[in-house]
Amino acid sequence: MTDEQTGLFELPQRYVDLQAEAHRLAASCEDVADRADEADRFDPDVRERLAASGLCEVVVAAEYGGRFEAVDSLAVTVVREQLAAVSDHLDSMFAMQGIGSFAVSVAGSDAVRKQWLPQVAALEAIAAIGLTEPGVGSDLRAITTTVEEHDGELVVNGHKSFITNAPDASFFAVLAKEDDGYSLVFVPADAPGVTVTTPHQILAPHVLGDVVLEDVRVPVDHRLGEPGQGFRLMLSTLATFRVSVAGASVGLAEAALHEAVAHATTREQFGMPLAKLGGVPASLATCWVEIEAARAITYRAAAAAARDPLAGLHLSSIAKVHATEACGRVVDRCVQVMGRFGLVRGGKMERIYREARPMRIYEGSTEVILDSLAKKLVKDLAQ
Numbered sequence: 001m002t003d004e005q006t007g008l009f010e011l012p013q014r015y016v017d018l019q020a021e022a023h024r025l026a027a028s029c030e031d032v033a034d035r036a037d038e039a040d041r042f043d044p045d046v047r048e049r050l051a052a053s054g055l056c057e058v059v060v061a062a063e064y065g066g067r068f069e070a071v072d073s074l075a076v077t078v079v080r081e082q083l084a085a086v087s088d089h090l091d092s093m094f095a096m097q098g099i100g101s102f103a104v105s106v107a108g109s110d111a112v113r114k115q116w117l118p119q120v121a122a123l124e125a126i127a128a129i130g131l132t133e134p135g136v137g138s139d140l141r142a143i144t145t146t147v148e149e150h151d152g153e154l155v156v157n158g159h160k161s162f163i164t165n166a167p168d169a170s171f172f173a174v175l176a177k178e179d180d181g182y183s184l185v186f187v188p189a190d191a192p193g194v195t196v197t198t199p200h201q202i203l204a205p206h207v208l209g210d211v212v213l214e215d216v217r218v219p220v221d222h223r224l225g226e227p228g229q230g231f232r233l234m235l236s237t238l239a240t241f242r243v244s245v246a247g248a249s250v251g252l253a254e255a256a257l258h259e260a261v262a263h264a265t266t267r268e269q270f271g272m273p274l275a276k277l278g279g280v281p282a283s284l285a286t287c288w289v290e291i292e293a294a295r296a297i298t299y300r301a302a303a304a305a306a307r308d309p310l311a312g313l314h315l316s317s318i319a320k321v322h323a324t325e326a327c328g329r330v331v332d333r334c335v336q337v338m339g340r341f342g343l344v345r346g347g348k349m350e351r352i353y354r355e356a357r358p359m360r361i362y363e364g365s366t367e368v369i370l371d372s373l374a375k376k377l378v379k380d381l382a383q
């Protein structure tokens with residue numbers, strides 16, 4: 001994709017069409033979003049509608065039933081922006097199909113790809129990725145899960161924690177130590193020795209679980225890529241998908257602003273709408289400014305990642321930090337504008353407030369991303 005094709009500030013028609021398609025799917029899930037976003041297992045209606053929409057084809061390469069030749073960050077981002085505005089559950093279900101299967105797309109054996117990727121695209125198989133452990137979050141080089149090759153098989157042992165989709169997953173891409181390096185291993189969820197538990201519920205309910213792997217044996221062709229390529233594959237997954245978290249944040253922030261504007265223009269105090277009182281107009285306008293700025297950097301970063309994910313990783317990281325932090329500020333301001341009505345449990349604003357929070361922690365917390373950006377900045381300037 002060239003700069004002319006992406007336009008400086010406008011999406012090419014293909015993405016506009018995709019955006020409209022995602023918007024239609026999101027609108028069709030409005031009636032079940034309240035329930036789905038409180039669920040800690042896959043919501044059957046959301047799953048059925050997402051599967052019927054065919055949108056999971058966006059996260060799989062064309063060769064295996066996908067829509068784009070290779071997974072396209074801009075496409076994933078514009079879809080997530082629309083889905084997250086309506087339902088975190090729907091957005092997560094869509095995004096994880098890509099995040100959990102990406103290493104399979106780029107490094108899986110022919111047999112594994114052919115068997116599983118068309119099922120991912122059709123939402124018949126549920127993808128998940130296991131990096132985090134009870135004692136290890138940001139510092140992934142400290143993981144204790146191991147993989148060893150024995151008698152023509154891979155044997156995996158360890159404990160993965162906070163794994164999205166775990167209770168419903170069909171397979172896990174598991175990061176494990178192998179000799180002095182790290183490998184990603186494809187582990188079917190029904191392999192003997194795999195146990196899934198659900199010890200954690202978070203403030204914004206999510207399909208989450210822990211995965212214990214005890215002497216799990218899989219064929220050698222279930223190693224994704226060569227031994228020791230685990231971190232490289234993880235990095236290319238991040239490079240393709242991190243920016244899409246920014247897209248989801250923009251969608252969520254915009255949904256908050258719509259709620260706040262609707263409230264502030266209909267509720268009156270002191271004889272006039274809230275939208276004309278004191279600091280409220282400036283608050284609403286500041287939200288708008290932040291959302292548009294976040295969207296601009298997000299689309300730019302996503303277009304760069306679509307061209308060359310690894311070369312654009314710093315831009316994706318900047319977009320992720322900027323958009324998720326902006327979303328947090330916007331949502332907080334919108335709650336304030338709505339007063340007590342923004343706090344009512346079960347209300348849309350309360351749900352958005354909770355859903356905005358984890359975005360600043362997963363797929364690279366703000367502080368960890370800033371740390372790596374600072375290192376790059378110093379290194380680049382020193383050259």
Ligand SMILES: Cc1cc2nc3c(=O)[nH]c(=O)nc-3n(C[C@H](O)[C@H](O)[C@H](O)COP(=O)(O)OP(=O)(O)OC[C@H]3O[C@@H](n4cnc5c(N)ncnc54)[C@H](O)[C@@H]3O)c2cc1C
Pocket residue numbers: 128129130131132136137138139161162163164165202206358361362363364365366367368371
């Ligand atoms: C909703 C949700 C879904 C998730 N899904 C998955 C999944 O599917 N698969 C998976 O593997 N994991 C998943 N995770 C886990 C997620 O990846 C981790 O939460 C994340 O990597 C951060 O690790 P941690 O929570 O252990 O925080 P820690 O690493 O303990 O960090 C705690 C705090 O210290 C800061 N910090 C840590 N290191 C540094 C540093 N070097 N410099 C500055 N500050 C630092 C962090 O920014 C943070 O503020 C999920 C988490 C959530 C909340």
